[in-house]
Amino acid sequence: MVTLNDIAKMANVSKSTVSRYLNNGSVSQKTREKLDEIVQQTGYQPNLLAQSLKAQKSNMVGVIIPRYGSPSTNEVLKGIDTIAYAEDIQLMIMNSDLDIERTKKNLRLLQRQKVGVIILLATAIDKELEEQLKTSKTPILLVGQKLAGLPSYVYKDYEAGRLIAEHAIQLGHKKLLFVGVSEEDYAVGVLRKKGFYDVAKQNGAEISFIQTNFSRSKNYEKALEFLPKTQATYIAAATDLMAIGIFNACMELGIQIPHQISLSGFGGYNETRNVLPHITTIQYSHSGMGEAVMKAAIQTLETGENSLNTEWPVQLLIQGSTEELKD
Amino acid sequence: MVTLNDIAKMANVSKSTVSRYLNNGSVSQKTREKLDEIVQQTGYQPNLLAQSLKAQKSNMVGVIIPRYGSPSTNEVLKGIDTIAYAEDIQLMIMNSDLDIERTKKNLRLLQRQKVGVIILLATAIDKELEEQLKTSKTPILLVGQKLAGLPSYVYKDYEAGRLIAEHAIQLGHKKLLFVGVSEEDYAVGVLRKKGFYDVAKQNGAEISFIQTNFSRSKNYEKALEFLPKTQATYIAAATDLMAIGIFNACMELGIQIPHQISLSGFGGYNETRNVLPHITTIQYSHSGMGEAVMKAAIQTLETGENSLNTEWPVQLLIQGSTEELKD
């Protein structure tokens, strides 16, 4: 492996000259040309480890994701990556596989790697992790969860729930069904539901609730049960994927969407466009959020300042699966 | 930041003793206990950069992916991650965003990071990249493309095409339509199609071809055009997503699947289960491949040996979208 030292010898100059050549640039025209050539020929690449060790930190940003393949994660990642690439910052992505212990471990690894900032796409946070986050020397940006004292980026999920309910009400629906998940998930299980309920109640709608989980197949099965019985003319599923499960059950049962029942989701993924009619949903600007977070990360990197908490807006995306109540 | 040196001073021993304590372990009971306590208290974590610099390499494995969010990439990544995690190996994931220049840059970065092995999920490879790959000091494992002289992991896509055609023939179909993509993509555009054609011709089936691209919407639109005209009773789309586009067009036109037309894809992603009936497809064991690649990477890491080329098997997954030809 060719090192800075090798280059120096070949060029008959000192290491520092080469280093300067590589960095600031206070080098004579002549040596510069010589160096140009040698570097060219040898294909020399500065050792990043040595550079970072010296600098006591790398210009890398660590990203801890909950798992691979989640559409929202992917979108956030895209946003983060867009900015990181533009700013020439390397990303170190680690997967926690929805395991809190792994999250802690990843955190430690990133710290030991001396990354400049850590972006944590969080799901659950326990006491120990909270402690670890708060005492971290490496600045941390939290996405998807709030934690006092740490810069956090979350969505306006309560608002999202409200938007869907308002949409349903506006279409004239009076009998609503919310298909949701456990309250352990604060954003999805609590906020979306609460927003929906609050608006629904304010408008005197009749509202029922069924709890399932995040999986499409589970919702499909449950829906086969509850669809024949329900009085509801509008079903709000807590995620797009859940909505698709319910959608399939409707098809199976010959229930026409949106003529007999209106159906909506939350998320705004492409999946809502895999079925016809496309499913009305709440569009989360994941990639926008990702970009914002990465910009904040860069600022932290450069100025050492931590940015403030941010709530990220959401948007109603009306598609074919919801329509005005007939008769 | 607390370093090994700090610990040494606190314990009144030399750095080497602490280092030994941390690694091999030839330390007296007494100092060990003392060190235990100090490390505990200070929360000392060895600096990974320094360790790697010293070792001249990190035990990290670099993974270059073509882009975020692709289901196949995600699956491969999951497989890689499963093994990496079990073996306590860190992954450094970089995105090339389908840009060959970015791939080259990522490659260089990974090399400078002194990762032990690089796994490249490749799409296109040009001359320059080929050169870069072949001259790399860091061992490289290629996934999804073949390149003489480099260990490569690919699928049996020709075989996949054959399997689908055999399935169609077995169901009694004689008029087949293959909806494919450009031949620039060797695996999808060439191999799958060729396998399909070869079997179809051998069996005297009548076969037509329509070229679209990978996007769902494009296939949807195209299908709205060709569906009313086609004589085919079996349509093989070159990917699952393409099949879904066609599926939606069938629904739009009131064509019943599988009663009027049988439809299949390639891929085996969950998306095939987002519609009813689920779509018959070829199941690619992406995560299995990912695991295999990572195991190979670990072997390379440990023994320095490069493993051989591997062709990965595929499997026919019969679902509801294909059925025996009636009358």
Add this chain to the structure above:
DNA sequence: CTGAAAGCGCTAACAA
């Protein structure tokens, strides 16, 4: 079982 010393590849004063 322990310590001194050298060095991984690089950068950054400080002199020259």
Add this chain to the structure above:
DNA sequence: TTGTTAGCGCTTTCAG
């Protein structure tokens, strides 16, 4: 503009 020197945090001979 250049070279000398020291040192980032760690591991690893080699003596003791």
